Amino acid sequence: MVALKLEEVGARYGKTQVFEAISTDWLKGGTLTALIGPNAAGKSTLFKRIAGLLKGDGVVQVEDVREGFRPICYMPQDTGANAVLTVYESILLAAKQGGGWRVAEDDLKDIDRLLKALHISDLAFRDLGALSGGQRQLVAIAQALVRRPEVLLMDEPTSALDLFRQIEVLEFMRHLAAEKGMAVLIALHDLNHALRYCAQTMVISGGRLLASGSTLDVITPEMLRSVYRVEARVENCTQGRPMVIVDGTA
């Protein structure tokens, strides 16, 4: 199964250091990992650094990548849409990116399966430019998954989705990670999503990785006070699930 490890990873834009010396244990495939932290903490920058889109200090190691899979795929926050392509064409283009242009029967089957799994088959022949923000986000998830990544970095993938779709997508991703052995890192602002779906959580703040480990160990009232500047509790709801309840600003 794929494994990812960061060793003393840093990133800067020009002279401005965003974060430095981020190190992790080996993170194995099969589960979702939340990447959390306040606005501008560097979550997207860390993803770009892991994906190799930004250079910087330290080493990103990926081991045990299977034949026919891509080591790392980065799904950015909404970047607008190319109005010229249909949804189907855009997913096919993503599948073929960096490979040959010959389209095989299996490519088309993969796309059909993904469209069905994400419940967007009805959008297949719509123009990308004519979609709503949430529809575009679902298509972006299909574009990322069709590339068969071993490590998938998802930057706030549910920010434009309604409540039903948020749950549907995160449950689907958790299932897919377990089934395919994929390592999925998800930048999130909704900490209840982290508590509910992500086995591990990493907190980035003040240019450092402040905490990393089991989500329940990481999301604590102390962390919420020091990182998010809120007074909050983590309590079990009536169904026994832990949830963050915010009482106010700290």
Ligand SMILES: Nc1ncnc2c1ncn2[C@@H]1O[C@H](COP(=O)(O)OP(=O)(O)OP(=O)(O)O)[C@@H](O)[C@H]1O
């Ligand atoms: N291309 C860039 N050039 C210069 N500075 C940048 C660039 N991209 C991001 N930054 C800066 O780097 C810092 C980290 O930004 P980043 O987008 O990684 O944060 P984030 O944690 O993903 O934030 P958010 O939760 O608001 O999406 C911010 O101060 C931002 O202004």
